[in-house]
């Protein structure tokens with residue numbers, strides 16, 4: 001296996017995800033899915049592997065929605081995807097086409113792009129398009145929609161938050177109408193980051209509360225080590241001891257597959273045999289490099305982008321406190337420490353913000369309190385913020 005950080009990897013090279021994928025197929029038998037994870041955890045790789053290896057009774061339709069900017073563009077995108085699965089005769093018979101022909105007077109075969117004039121009709125177009133596919137397919141249709149929250153964010157910016165909500169509500173009602181239809185939403189920001197009014201009410205789950213939320217974790221320590229070992233072998237990297245070097249790589253990057261690829265890619269250029277100490281040194285330089293090749297500043301910048309002004313100081317202070325504690329911190333203790341840094345912090349707002357930074361994968365709540373989720377990010381936070 002060759003190192004390919006950030007590149008598209010073949011389904012067979014998506015390592016350590018078989019059990020999770022099996023579970024996802026099992027869930028999809030009954031309901032739709034929201035797959036969430038920190039970016040670069042391997043969501044897209046999982047979706048593409050599922051598309052490539054779908055059981056015979058499933059029709060997976062994958063689409064990256066990042067560039068879609070309006071509800072009409074969304075309807076158009078789905079229309080294009082659906083048409084590619086319908087035979088020519090079925091296309092002519094299809095409801096979406098017929099309806100559009102009646103509405104616009106355009107030739108039935110000629111429609112390739114929805115005219116702007118039908119923008120207000122996106123819901124009907126979307127519904128009929130999806131009906132067409134469900135009706136003409138004997139397989140279960142599963143839409144894999146990657147970067148769904150980014151599309152909603154685009155729509156929100158252009159057409160307002162209610163338009164974004166309407167897209168979600170329409171999709172929910174389509175799921176209710178077609179019991180066989182499945183959708184998988186995923187993306188590197190959460191729906192709650194986009195739908196701030198829902199966020200304020202605590203939780204962005206109303207338009208998705210019929211879907212199963214699944215978190216994509218890092219690779220297990222064994223799988224991460226095995227991936228590192230195969231990459232070291234595949235790149236012919238000389239080591240003092242391949243197993244301890246592989247273990248050091250897996251460990252230093254918390255089992256996050258993207259960083260495993262990255263470290264091995266870096267090791268290709270080493271002149272001498274590498275070992276665990278060298279791996280740790282390399283990871284440490286990545287964390288403090290001003291060029292920030294791993295784009296870790298994202299963890300700081302995201303707070304400015306997606307958190308309200310009155311939440312930012314709370315978030316920064318909570319993370320600063322947790323970055324320098326070795327053990328988990330119970331809520332009371334955490335709030336006490338917050339009070340020594342901020343004037344009259346609001347206790348309920350603090351609770352809300354803790355929920356949000358949990359949903360954004362910064363922290364975990366364990367039985368004995370809160371802690372950073374990833375030691376790598378915790379260490380970076382400490383360095384970047386200069387807290388100790």
Ligand SMILES: Nc1ncnc2c1ncn2[C@@H]1O[C@H](COP(=O)(O)OP(=O)(O)O)[C@@H](O)[C@H]1O
Nearest residue numbers: 004006007015039040041042043044045257258
């Ligand atoms: N299961 C895996 N096995 C091997 N490499 C992986 C795996 N998952 C992710 N990667 C590596 O991480 C990179 C980012 O993965 P990707 O699926 O694009 O993440 P996400 O969609 O969560 O941002 C890939 O290009 C690949 O190098």
Ligand SMILES: [Mg+2]
Nearest residue numbers: 043044045146
């Ligand atoms: Mg992705």
